[in-house]
Amino acid sequence: MEIPTLQTDRLLLRPFSAADVDAYAELNANQEVMRYIDKVxxxxxxxxxxxxxxxxxxxxxxxxxxxxxxxxGRLIGRAGVLAWEGKPGPEVGYALHPSVWGKGYGREAVARCLRYAHETMGARGVLSVIHPDNAPSIRVAEKLGAFLDRELVMKGELLLVYRYPDP
Known part of the structure; x- marks a missing residue:
């Protein structure tokens, strides 16, 4: 399968490559980045x-x-449409390097992923599953029109399920 490349004004969403291993490992070793996602x-x-x-x-x-x-040309994170086992539906998720936090990159990446999900995949009921303490991600979801759909407990942890409006 050929993974598509997408663009926004400031971002390139592209397939991962072997050249990304160092930057990706740095991202996933960062406690701030992984706080609401998983273990470092x-x-x-x-x-x-x-x-x-x-x-x-x-x-x-x-x-x-x-x-x-x-x-x-620097790798600053990851974003996409996911369907991991155990999650309630197609989910838009992202993680960005702290050096770019607060600059609107998260909103820009999620908006482009949503557009892809709706227009290319025909997805409906797209979600973001967010830890309740992750205020920046909640703001991103709400700015893009998502609403709190329900609460969910996964691995003993309370999570919030935000649903994006269908086109």
Missing amino acids: QDREAAFRSLCANIGHWHVRGYGPWAVEDRAT
């Missing part, structure tokens, strides 16, 4: 995660992209 990962676990992201495309036909800053 060593390089080996981050490599497996990167491979799982690529594999998601081949199993589901969609998945996460590497998020690159178009101005610098």
Whole structure:
């Protein structure tokens, strides 16, 4: 399967490659980045995660992209449409390097992922599953029109399920 490349004004959402391993491992080793996602990962676990992201495309036909800053060519995170086992539906998720937090990149990446989900995949009922303490991600979801649909307990942890409006 050929993974598409998408653009926004400032971002390139592209397939992951072997050249991304160092930056991806740095991202996943960062406690701030992983606080609401999962445990921090060593390089080996981050490599497996990167491979799982690529594999998601081949199993589901969609998945996460590497998020690159178009101005610098630097990998600054990941974003995409996901359907991991145990999640309640197609989910838009993202993680960005702290150096770019607060600059609107999360909103820009999620908006482009939503557009892809709706226009290319024909997805309906797209969600974001967000930890209740993750105020920045809640703001991103709400700015893009999502509403709190329900609460969910996964692995003993309370999570909020935000639903985006269908087109």
